Amino acid sequence: MGAEFVALSLPSMLIGICVAVACALPGNFLLLRRQALIGDAISHVVLPGIVVAFLLTGLVATGPMLVGAAAAAVLAVVAIEAIRRLGRIEAGAAMGVVFTAMFAGGVLLLEQSDTSNVHLDVEHALFGNLESLIWLDATGWRSLLDLDALATIPVELPRMAVALIVICAFLYVFWRPLSVSTFDEGYAQGLGIATAPLGLALVVISAIAAVAAFDAVGSIIVIAMFICPPAAARMVTNRLGHQVAWSAAFAALAAIIGYVLAGYGPLWLGAYGSVSAAGMIATVSGVILAIAALAGPHRAPTA
């Protein structure tokens, strides 16, 4: 647990924690607003956005990819709303139509285009490659104080940290209007809160979390973290503040345990190699949810 840990595991683990917490925080509000599946939809539709951005610019760079993914997310929200209104179709079904079609389009674009020389394929989009984010120049814990070494830290870590800070800032600033409009939209409107733009802002913030995380860890962990930690936290407490705190703790816990199990679990069982960290983190978050659902103090259905 020295230089090797800092170089090979620490960055991935920190990125995993940042992703998990960044997705879990807005996930609380989506869960309470019964929009839990928006995370699912967003993480599917960012794929075509990223592919189109790549095809237009020809490079795998953060800026264009973020713009493309955000544009795709907004397009999806607009399309879902349009189908819902025009056809008087239930929201869930409208969502199902839009995100599957966009994902299918993204997959075909990706398979059609020549992306063999860049790091972009469907499997990567689905379950990412957290394990590969290593910090080559790290020589030990002291590297954390060494500016030269810090400059070579995987770019995903600062990116994810910035996303996490943006999300925290959003929640801090809009905490009251968000919580009021989540629990009682009519009352919030009575108070003069613009609930519709606020709801859209929540979706955009979730999209930011999903897009930033997408590149590092793939979409499956994003969906899991949007839902499982908040759902588990919901069974632990009745207070919103506590729920958000619990969900962040559960998310970080899932990231740490999942990463360790994926990296070292097979060795402990006497096998060699390792398993997908993203998959393992999602699985651990499911185990946490299962424990909360079986033993959480507030698990009973509300009448």
Place this chain on the structure above:
Amino acid sequence: MLADALLLQLGYNATLVTLGACLLGIAAGVAGTFLFLRKRALVSDAISHATLPGVGLAFIVMVSFGGDGRSLFGLLLGAGVSAAVGLLCVHWLATRTRLGEDAAIGAILSVFFGLGIVILTIIQTMNSGRQAGLEGFLLGSTAGMLRSDALLLAIAAAAVLALVMLLRRPLELAAFDPGYAEAAGWSLARIDLAMMGIVLVVTVVGLKVVGLILIVALLIVPAVSARFWTDRSDRVVLIAGIVGGVSGYVGAAVSAVAPALPTGPIIVLVGFALFLVSLLFSPGRGVLASVLTHWRYQRRVHMRQGLLALAQGQPIYEKLTHRLMYRAGLILPDGVATGDGQAAASKALLDETRWSIVRADQSFAAAATRYDGLTAIEEFLTKDQLREVDRRIAAPQAVL
């Protein structure tokens, strides 16, 4: 090449796969309609993602018993078992805890999928697992399918379709009128269970063709498309079946021509194209139809207001009104009324006067509710009533 594929000229296997995909599409379209009308469309997303651990575990089990682990039947059996476990978990979370069904769906689909990915990476480290081809289950792959697999697929799809048709009546009843179904002695819980069973079977059979990520589209898109065309229950089912069948058939045929591309996305995009056609061009709910309706309404309002202005000797400034009336030959370019225009204007004014009397009189309350400022009053009143109304309009008198 594509024409050959569409006409089933690409060999026995491709034909089997195409026909199988068509039958599967019909079954999925019909089953999906019930799911959609029960407002549980996305449950199928949880079911399909929950198949992945089962596929992986089935592979491992088959390998450890000495097989090569590629038996499609074995893999699909494993998929079915783990999908059923996932479905039970969704049901348990949604009914026995405070979580809503949407959260339960999201939790189960992501966790099971994550677990499946873990198992897939374990398989990749196994010696026999390098060429397992299990990735084909993610997005569907029909290229290079074995004869026996293609046969299994076609037969299973036909069996699913037969099952759906067998259970169609109770499912339709529960989907369109749950209250009546219960009153008629059906158990809604059992019908829902049967519906979920069918969806599960459709999902499992479709796994190899459409892939687990996108199979949800084959269940939802046909039903949503069909909803645009009709309000009648039996026709929604019929149209959804057709949309699903065409998506499966055309998608699989196109995919036979482009073996490098995964089959699922092609089928889904064909279905989505049919959906777009429905969204834009269906009569009644379609975008084009509502634009036309709005446009006609707008013209009627402008025309009416223009005529009233003419009758009262006011000039018409509004451009659209001016253009419409000029084109109809009611006014000259300078805004002066023609003979036709004067006649139509006095008719419109008379209409308004009659309406104002009708609306002021309680005894005409029923007719007064039909007033929209556009419709001629003759459509709602009898001749006798009209005479009664006209009697109250003050007769023109000579100026003394």
